[in-house]
Amino acid sequence: MTKVTICGAAGGIGQPLSLLVKLHPLVDQLSLFDVVNVPGVGADLSHIDTDSSLESFLPADDGLAKALKDSDLVIIPAGVPRKPGMSRDDLFNINAGIVRDLAVGVATHAPKAFVLVISNPVNSTVPIFKEVLAKHGVFDPRRLLGVTTLDCVRSNTFVAGLLGAKASKLDVAVVGGHSGETIVPLFSSLPGYSKLSDAEVDALVHRVQYGGDEVVQAKNGAGSATLSMAYAGYKLADQILKGLNGEKSTSSAFVYLKDDSLSGAKETRALVGKFGGELDFFAIPVGLGPKGVESIEYGVLEKVNAKEEELLKVAVGQLGVNIAKGTAFIKG
Ligand SMILES: NC(=O)C1=CN([C@@H]2O[C@H](COP(=O)(O)OP(=O)(O)OC[C@H]3O[C@@H](n4cnc5c(N)ncnc54)[C@H](O)[C@@H]3O)[C@@H](O)[C@H]2O)C=CC1
Numbered sequence: 145m146t147k148v149t150i151c152g153a154a155g156g157i158g159q160p161l162s163l164l165v166k167l168h169p170l171v172d173q174l175s176l177f178d179v180v181n182v183p184g185v186g187a188d189l190s191h192i193d194t195d196s197s198l199e200s201f202l203p204a205d206d207g208l209a210k211a212l213k214d215s216d217l218v219i220i221p222a223g224v225p226r227k228p229g230m231s232r233d234d235l236f237n238i239n240a241g242i243v244r245d246l247a248v249g250v251a252t253h254a255p256k257a258f259v260l261v262i263s264n265p266v267n268s269t270v271p272i273f274k275e276v277l278a279k280h281g282v283f284d285p286r287r288l289l290g291v292t293t294l295d296c297v298r299s300n301t302f303v304a305g306l307l308g309a310k311a312s313k314l315d316v317a318v319v320g321g322h323s324g325e326t327i328v329p330l331f332s333s334l335p336g337y338s339k340l341s342d343a344e345v346d347a348l349v350h351r352v353q354y355g356g357d358e359v360v361q362a363k364n365g366a367g368s369a370t371l372s373m374a375y376a377g378y379k380l381a382d383q384i385l386k387g388l389n390g391e392k393s394t395s396s397a398f399v400y401l402k403d404d405s406l407s408g409a410k411e412t413r414a415l416v417g418k419f420g421g422e423l424d425f426f427a428i429p430v431g432l433g434p435k436g437v438e439s440i441e442y443g444v445l446e447k448v449n450a451k452e453e454e455l456l457k458v459a460v461g462q463l464g465v466n467i468a469k470g471t472a473f474i475k476g
């Protein structure tokens with residue numbers, strides 16, 4: 145019996161993500177939680193003739209506890225999105241509290257669940273989640289992932305045109321974090337990279353780093369990326385679900401580095417140290433399997449070129465500040 149819970153299921157990301165998860169053959173129970181509108185979304189999706197059952201919950205009558213109980217995977221796109229002119233960090237004041245409360249729910253009612261955090265600012269909300277789980281004595285770095293998959297999806301799409309490659313066949317590693325200059329796509333190991341001019345690479349990197357802003361501006365006050373994010377969140381959720389089923393895969397995600405029982409954590413910290421900082425979290429390709437994050441694939445950091453090294457130095461400096469802000473929100 146595999147149960148997936150989506151917190152923030154009635155939102156711009158939550159609705160299409162819930163639809164995609166309702167279609168997943170490895171899901172037996174889908175549980176939707178939101179503070180508004182979720183009964184309607186749940187009723188609508190429940191008519192779909194896939195084999196999973198579906199329940200939806202508002203906060204009243206212990207709704208969060210019921211939604212989360214016995215979940216194997218919890219996906220969190222709850223919280224406010226950006227409007228033009230805002231940074232992801234501007235969302236911290238509202239989203240930090242939302243994520244903290246959901247983390248308390250997970251720690252209490254689904255302590256063994258895998259958790260995918262989509263809510264921004266990811267660089268800070270994942271540290272918040274970690275601190276709450278740790279406070280409750282249930283933190284396992286194998287099971288907590290910040291979702292940075294949209295940066296990989298964008299990298300694949302944007303570089304495909306330039307290289308004449310099929311986007312669906314690419315798997316660009318994106319390291320660092322999930323906001324502006326903390327997003328570092330590693331294009332240099334792609335076949336055909338040497339054909340790109342310096343200006344083309346710079347434009348490509350900039351477009352990935354500010355891909356979110358492109359959508360925020362185009363939506364003009366009506367929110368940020370929702371459909372491409374639902375796809376990206378589903379892509380990672382699919383890998384986690386297949387991992388639970390014994391299938392191994394690799395994906396970039398924002399994960400905890402300070403646990404040496406995690407294969408590759410120590411090496412990653414040492415490499416990140418070379419770029420100027422000591423970080424508790426970092427987005428990097430990870431090996432996924434039945435235990436969740438089974439290894440950190442630090443090899444990508446050994447192959448970066450000079451341009452990427454410069455980008456990494458900038459990213460590491462900013463990430464330290466974002467991570468400390470999230471940690472301090474819980475630890476004081
Ligand atoms: N990690 C990533 O790559 C991306 C992250 N995001 C982030 O995802 C978040 C959600 O974005 P959208 O779906 O566009 O926003 P939205 O406003 O359309 O939906 C958010 C949903 O969360 C719900 N919510 C608020 N407080 C809640 C709580 N305490 N418990 C459960 N649900 C709650 C709202 O009622 C709403 O339905 C934002 O923070 C956004 O910045 C967006 C795109 C990409």
Ligand SMILES: O=C([O-])CC(=O)C(=O)O
Pocket residue numbers: 225226232264294355356357359360368369
């Ligand atoms: O830009 C935003 O605020 C939403 C987001 O994280 C993205 O689209 O990458």
